[in-house]
Amino acid sequence: MQSLPADESYEDGILETMRCHNRRLPLWPLHRERLARNAGFDELLLKEIDQCIPRLVEQLNQKMAIARLRLGSVGGEWCWDLSLLPLNLTAETELGVRLYPCKTYLPLSKSRNLGSKLLCRNRYNKAKSELPDGERIDGLMLDSEGRVIESLRCNLLARFGNTWITPDLHRCGVRGVMRDWLSSEIQWQERDLEIRDLSGADEVALCNSVRGVLPVVEIIGHQRWPIGAGVRGLQHLIMETLW
Template identity: 65%
Template sequence: MSKLPQFYFCGKPATQLVPDGDYINGILETMRCHNGSLPLWPLHRSRLIRSCVVSGVILSEIDSCIAQLAPKCSQSAAIARLRVGFLDGDECWDLSFLPLLQAPEVELGVHLYPCRTNLPVLKTKNLGCKFLARSRYNAARAELPEGKRLDGLMFDSSGRVIESLRCNLLARFGDTWVTPDLSRCGVQGVMLNWLSGHTRWQTRDMDLQALCKADEVILCNSVRGVLPVVEIIGYKSWPIGAGARRLQQLIVEALW
């Protein structure tokens, strides 16, 4: 497999951006580039607008950059990583294309570890954006035990299930899919948004005990699509369900 080149374009030289650092009020969008395009870019773009961080001028620059660079991506599937924020008081952004490595959890499932680090309940309406300042997620990630196909299960400060470290969550109870209420905290994911137009679910609060009563649990994000959950470590395990496979096939047929 040939090495995937990285492309950068930003308002300031990319060398001035601290690798994996935080912007002030910085926004992160992690997207899938597939066969030379970003199929979910319109939904990522809408979330950027919702953040109120990105100006119309910068958004137009990003649109042009994606149109120019995505077709040059040398692999059929890659990760497009967009950061938007401020350096020295000036708005800037950068875009990089990185290899998308195979993820065995797509077929074999994910083991969720309940994290002690929680997400604070916001006093204002949660915009659901993915911010570069991710100290709580980093602290929760540090709790994970050694092992493969692990992700952290995140709760809010009142013990309600919110999401995983990398994904949104859906649980099936009989014929009904349920997703946590993200109005207080958490990331309102682009793949979750896309799936809302192709399947029905309810939004309601769940604690860990309620989640363990589900017949099937899945995770979703805009890079990997749908990942089955096979275990909440120390609490419950599931076989990979037909619902997960059905949604995975839907994404393959409609997106990639």
């Protein structure tokens, strides 16, 4: 396994961030499927990563960590690495997240959106620089036509009555692995949403494969919510099934 340079050194690169829990990666099969489906990596490369994972996580002394897998081209040569970083739990899980609508938007894909998480994060970093000072704030990302897509680090879920809705990502955005996992556990619909639609939801949540589900308690300048039973139910489902 080759040690790679900084993310910005990649000419092209894919990033998978995964939760390591009790020396295993519970969602690795779904991350693997996304790599094979969207990035087109061959089976021999994926098997090489399969063999590396147990050796790496066996070294972990902590109960939780972030596994960070990078694949891509540096100087015209394809390479990959897998590393473990500390996972520090935050108050967001219990107290919720406030979303700030960013002016930096996501461009529409000129072809089919593959939904992979790219190592090139320039647009997300630009949006992050807009965030106001404050606690538990994440950026809300829209596309160039004003549709809600995702946050800077998570996918979105909104409950309207008995129905969970998630933004349509066929034009742009990251098709997160936790979002995929939840789709097999609960019923939800994919639909175009604008901020005014999201503001009318009964509950809003964020999800990703490291943090699980986080309640959204405010879209700054638009709407506030108490933390509801629906979001707590999703958190409980993850705790009981995955972590």
